[in-house]
Amino acid sequence: MHYFISIMFSLLAFIGLQVSVQSAGRRSERSIERHFVSLLTVPNGMVSGSWGDREMCPTGTYAAGFSLKVEKLSFFWDDTALNGIRLHCVSLFKDLDSYEEDSSIQSNTGSWGEWTETKWCPSGFLTAFQLRVQSSQGIGDDTAANNIRFNCSKKSFLEGDGTHKGEWGDWSPLCQGRGMCGIRTRIEESQGFGDDTALNDVRMFCCN
Structure with missing residues (x-):
């Protein structure tokens, strides 16, 4: 019996190791x-x-x-609005009429809110973006980034399900290359009793 139990524990440990290695491999690939x-x-x-x-x-x-990861506005202190942005990556050779992601990527995210449904380019890839940002409110409640828009390579336009505070800024330049392939976000961590803003800025990367 002890021998059987020992074999079972060894098998479980091996399976756990395999899962860990596969997860690390997927992380490494992204x-x-x-x-x-x-x-x-x-x-x-x-x-x-x-x-x-x-x-x-x-x-x-x-x-x-x-x-997007969004905390809906409560109109009480302390709102954070946009907390995270996730990009959904597909193969260059995938049928663009029936998108199914190969993987998704995100940089740092804030602690609040829920993820919205994915929005897809009708065809092509993401090629430019625009941020809706609330400037500093002084002693008022700051939310920083509230929403994002994207252009797609076939001239279509997508707007996120973020919140409405602040103003839309200028568009980024257009991608050089086929489309966006990476992301990096600027996140303010929880301030405890201070004013939280979560996502403040984002950078996108484009590849051939």
Whole structure:
């Protein structure tokens, strides 16, 4: 009996190790230092918090859709609005009429809110973006980034299900290359009793 129990524990440990290795492999695939040809920024991002790690789509895939992590406005102290942006990556050779993601990537995210449904380019890949940002309110409640819009490579336009505070800034430049393939976000961590803003700014990367 002890021998049987020992075998079972060894088998479970081996399975657990395999799962761990596979998970690490998937993480590694998303995080590789893939070569990019252009970096997209916008001028109206806020400056609180720190930049997270750059996350890249696996080689041969590009961002064709996105979803947002959003805390809905409560009109009480303390709202954070946009907390995260997730890019959904698909293969260059996938049937663009029936998108099914190969993987999804995100940089750092804030602690609040829920993920929205994915929005997809009707065809092509994400190629430019625009942020809706609330400037500093002084002693009022700051929310920083509230929403995001994207252009797709076939001239279509997508707007996220974020919140309405602040103003839309200028568009980023257009991608050089096929489309977006990576993301890096600037996130302010929880301030405890202070004013939380979560996502302040984002940078996108484009690949050939």
